[in-house]
Amino acid sequence: MSENRGVVYKGPGEVEVVDLDMPEFVLRDGPGVNPANVGRKVNHGVILKVVSTNICGSDQHMVRGRTTAPAGLVLGHEITGEVVEKGPDVEFLDVGDLVSVPFNIACGRCRNCKERATGICLNVNPDRPGSAYGYVDMGGWVGGQTRYVLVPYADFNALKFPDRDRAMAKILDLTMLSDIFPTGFHGCVSAGVGVGSTVYIAGAGPVGLAAAASAQLLGAAAVIVGDLNPERLAQARAFGCETVDVSKGDPGEQIAEILGVPEVDSAVDAVGFEARGHGDGSAQEAPATVLNSVMELTRAGGAIGIPGLYVTGDPGGVDEAAKVGSLSIRIGLGWAKSHAFTTGQCPVMKYHRGLMMAILHDKVSIAEAVNAKPIPLEDAPQGYRDFDRGAAAKYVLDPHGMVAAATG
Template sequence: MATGNRAVVFHGIEDMRVDTVDYPKLEMPNGQKAPHGVILKLVATNICGSDLHIYRGSFAAPEGMLLGHEMTGQVVEVGPDVEFLSEGDLVSVPFNVACGRCRNCRARHTEVCETTNPDASCAAYGFNLGNWDGGQAEYMFVPYADFQLLRFPDKDQAMEKIRDLALLSDILPTAFHGLMEAGAKPGSTVYIAGAGPVGRCGAAAARLLGASCIIVGDYDQKRLDLVKRNGCETIDLSQDVPLTDQIEAILGEPMVDSAVDYVGSEAHGIGSDADKLMPQAAINQVMDATRAGGATGVIGVYGPDPLAPTQEGQEGTFPLDFGKVWIKSPRISAGQAPIMHYNRELMMAILWDRMPYLSDMLNTQVISLDEAPDAYAKFNEGSDEKYIIDPHGMIKN
């Protein structure tokens, strides 16, 4: 058994390092024994756009915190109370840490577990949300394993599709959740704000759902090209043309059935305001673009940001154009995704080749653990790649 553990560790703003830390134990963050947990050998562990909030300093984190919340791993140690998992099983780890026992978990709202974070009804690996170590590492501990972990039915088949299955911890179910909250269905017209990895997963998920016209808006032409070649329409938000006019040029009408904000408070304006940070821009755009009686999903992260240029943004208060859209009887849903609500079905869609375009749309790139700090810097500069860390060299090129 291994005795050490190399991991990506936060040392300050824009300062990620690969350090050797303690090998994980079957223990909760407070030191309590966790016979319901397992230790995983990480096979794939991704860098997420949400990690950049920590990297940039927008989301406060203590120095020395282990990062990472998108993990796929192999079980190497099983707690005595674990009944349905065995050593050698290949599993996906939902980023929400959830007990499976509280009122919210029993209602399948694992994104707001009431017990795994003493400070709030929300816990996640690799964030300052309950002191759970992240999984950009060689090994990690996962509690409540029978409840939390999604086991792949065939390890060899899973390893052949690991680039796609690695997305099940967060961004693919998160993207799907946004579409569900926005009421997307076969034949729907959909607008997706943001062509980052989550937005591109949203475009892929909209195709899986049978949406008709899928429109993606962004400023980065390389990212837009990835969705364009996979059957989506695109809008360059740097053009000085109102969003609804650009949608009308594509659809023949200025609004869509469903719209999802995959950007959050790091949004910029349109056209002449494209270089200006406008935290409220994306959410106002999707509300404006949604037809009367339609629905809007807000998946992008909104919260207090110490780096915001205004006091309102620092406090997490955003000016919304709600008065303008109220007359449309809007339905708006926001928040983190309950990953376990969707991950098994999306796993089956991947295993049965219902999303063959996923890796191309995401532009997944496999890197070593030592390359992670440099990948953070590239991603922060706007890289169109989705970085998958392979700590043990187990993923075929």
């Protein structure tokens, strides 16, 4: 068996754990690598021994064949690891440091990075602004559902945990810092969630549950989570959320039963482009459903955060428009109600350290909220299958058994 192994997308519905080359301080050619990035020197990078790496709903979009991801792509953008080697240009990290890695890859040098918009770095992806590990059209940086991974611009990107032992004791919480906790938090912040506010979270998957926990952390008076999966709705109720089963009819009527009025101050779309209809149409895919629904449910003058993924290429779209990301959105309704909308990748680094401190000082139990389940790296294909069936869990891959040792 090779020293390095990882999870590879083989085609719609299929992933496999395979032997991989060990990372080097250069970006090699491979599936999804933009030709302009081939041979790119990464003297500013570190090689991590991956401590934990998570299966994300965004990965599932690719595995379902709902993006233009090429076969052979190494998956995974949620990475926590230990520095085992560093490039000659790395100054502030050392071998042995334990770090969290934002899923956004950012150079720290361009205009957007300097303005804290690290989700749309201008220098790391020749295709478009913004980059991520192991993701379609994101420059071809190798994913982190592996035993070892390369992290570029490491002094800028990696967040060092201040105490290794304390971090390992909370590793299931801290592994959520790479994506879903900041992403859910960003959805709430951009929706204006604050003390005393009411908020509707569309979607009770891991990002939705992370958003719900974030809304509680921000002081919301009422956090209502909508979904059609009973297990996931039960998970939301387990940490104090109200819930709405969208398969049972108009969410507004159900919200009115909770709040006395059929509207909220803020809404978060944690579903994205594979949304399904509400009520009798809940079995049918209707990609604009959530966006249109949250505009109806959010009060005039309110705000909507949209961390749910929307893509520019969807081979499995319900119609020709949806296949290029063109949806029938009631923008006139949003305009008439003076809604504010925030879309796009979460700039993880904007929230990274603060959320780490909230975890370390027991202000939030994010692993409990999302029902984190550690599994061996070799069990990743089963984890993908279970997650795709709607399991109310966040699967955490444990490539070296370090999570099991710390939590068992």
